[in-house]
Amino acid sequence: MFNFRALPSALAILLLTPLGAHAVSLSLNGNGADLQMDNTQAVYASDDSGVPTLITEIGMKAPGGGVVTEVGVPSMMPDGRVIFGAESQPKDTNIKPRWNIFIGNADAVPSHRIIAALNPKALAVDCTPAFKGDPYPIADMDGNIAFISTVPHGRDALFLYSHGKLTCMAKAGEKTNEGHEIAILSFGSAQMGDDGQVAFTGFLGDSAKPSGHRQALMVASLGRGVTELAVEGEYGPNHTLYQRPFGLPAALPSQLGTMVAFTAKTPSGAALFLYSGGSMARILPTGTLTSVGPVTYLSAGRPGLMADGTTAVLAGCARIPAIFRLTRQRLDLRIERGQLTPFGTELESLGDPVLTASGAMFVGATDTDDREKLYVLSPDDAFFEVGESEFIYRIALAAQRHHSIFTGTLTVNQHGDFAYLGGR
Numbered sequence: 001m002f003n004f005r006a007l008p009s010a011l012a013i014l015l016l017t018p019l020g021a022h023a024v025s026l027s028l029n030g031n032g033a034d035l036q037m038d039n040t041q042a043v044y045a046s047d048d049s050g051v052p053t054l055i056t057e058i059g060m061k062a063p064g065g066g067v068v069t070e071v072g073v074p075s076m077m078p079d080g081r082v083i084f085g086a087e088s089q090p091k092d093t094n095i096k097p098r099w100n101i102f103i104g105n106a107d108a109v110p111s112h113r114i115i116a117a118l119n120p121k122a123l124a125v126d127c128t129p130a131f132k133g134d135p136y137p138i139a140d141m142d143g144n145i146a147f148i149s150t151v152p153h154g155r156d157a158l159f160l161y162s163h164g165k166l167t168c169m170a171k172a173g174e175k176t177n178e179g180h181e182i183a184i185l186s187f188g189s190a191q192m193g194d195d196g197q198v199a200f201t202g203f204l205g206d207s208a209k210p211s212g213h214r215q216a217l218m219v220a221s222l223g224r225g226v227t228e229l230a231v232e233g234e235y236g237p238n239h240t241l242y243q244r245p246f247g248l249p250a251a252l253p254s255q256l257g258t259m260v261a262f263t264a265k266t267p268s269g270a271a272l273f274l275y276s277g278g279s280m281a282r283i284l285p286t287g288t289l290t291s292v293g294p295v296t297y298l299s300a301g302r303p304g305l306m307a308d309g310t311t312a313v314l315a316g317c318a319r320i321p322a323i324f325r326l327t328r329q330r331l332d333l334r335i336e337r338g339q340l341t342p343f344g345t346e347l348e349s350l351g352d353p354v355l356t357a358s359g360a361m362f363v364g365a366t367d368t369d370d371r372e373k374l375y376v377l378s379p380d381d382a383f384f385e386v387g388e389s390e391f392i393y394r395i396a397l398a399a400q401r402h403h404s405i406f407t408g409t410l411t412v413n414q415h416g417d418f419a420y421l422g423g424r
Contacts, residue, residue: 193258364407
């Protein structure tokens with residue numbers, strides 16, 4: 001079984017291990033996904049003023065009755081709401097707890113802050129999810145919702161919920177447009193691009209491989225099937241051979257169609273790739289010289305991505321964690337370990353960066369006081385804690401908002417609205 005794993009204290013990557021160590025914030029595989037965080041209890045999202053607000057937590061009432069018993073990794077919707085999976089125990093305790101998909105609104109009153117995302121009447125006999133864990137749902141600007149789940153017979157499927165209709169975009173056992181059989185879909189990897197397209201990683205069947213599978217990055221489209229963008233054992237740009245593992249992809253709609261950024265191992269180390277306008281480019285390989293030394297490792301977490309092709313990636317230079325931004329082939333160091341926080345402590349470990357349309361960069365980090373915080377680096381290089389742009393840091397100082405934060409689950413949309421998992 002193929003897994004990505006990391007401890008909460010390590011955030012998205014330890015950077016003392018290479019890409020091949022599979023160190024990211026989630027445990028991903030074809031049959032399910034588990035968050036490696038025992039004290040995660042709640043979903044938080046920003047309200048209109050940018051203040052983190054409790055959306056739901058374990059023990060709270062769930063829509064339709066019952067109580068929430070587990071919460072899944074959230075994803076910000078383009079309109080500022082948050083979508084997430086959660087398990088709830090129905091009022092009838094003889095019925096087992098079950099997972100479903102919910103939408104949260106931080107600006108609603110607490111009693112109406114979450115609603116069910118899927119209409120039960122939309123379920124079809126030949127396309128019905130059998131939730132066995134967090135489906136990691138995502139949504140695009142048109143309100144389309146995508147997620148990966150098993151179907152009743154036990155195989156994986158990629159679902160699209162659009163205009164009240166649920167459709168299976170891809171299923172294990174089906175073939176890609178290139179004629180290869182899809183063996184496994186990687187839970188937690190899906191990202192939405194242009195016009196309902198979904199980028200995701202998975203595995204293709206290959207009897208010639210000892211494992212029987214080859215990892216692949218794919219894009220699914222309604223009516224156009226599943227297209228392979230990069231496949232383990234095949235050559236990409238600059239005659240680069242893709243090797244396992246592939247990192248989590250980031251995807252966005254753009255004027256050139258769906259744009260996808262991801263990292264993958266190669267014979268010479270690892271590289272960051274960008275798919276745009278129908279072609280793939282290798283934009284940052286290990287060995288690249290920077291102001292803090294050569295790049296030695298690249299995170300297998302999701303890179304930051306903007307619609308103009310600007311990317312940001314968590315890397316290691318001589319074992320020093322650093323975040324770089326790449327704009328039109330210009331490589332800039334943005335954040336590094338040892339940098340001072342607004343409180344005078346130093347950054348110790350870094351999470352994967354997220355970029356917004358304005359160019360602001362969000363990142364989770366642990367400081368030398370062993371506190372996990374969320375920060376933003378503005379386009380004019382102001383560095384402050386998420387939720388407050390002045391010198392009053394409400395997340396840390398306001399007693400009513402003092403809660404633990406799992407920075408590895410940070411999700412930010414292009415407008416800068418954010419959400420994450422945390423404790424109480």
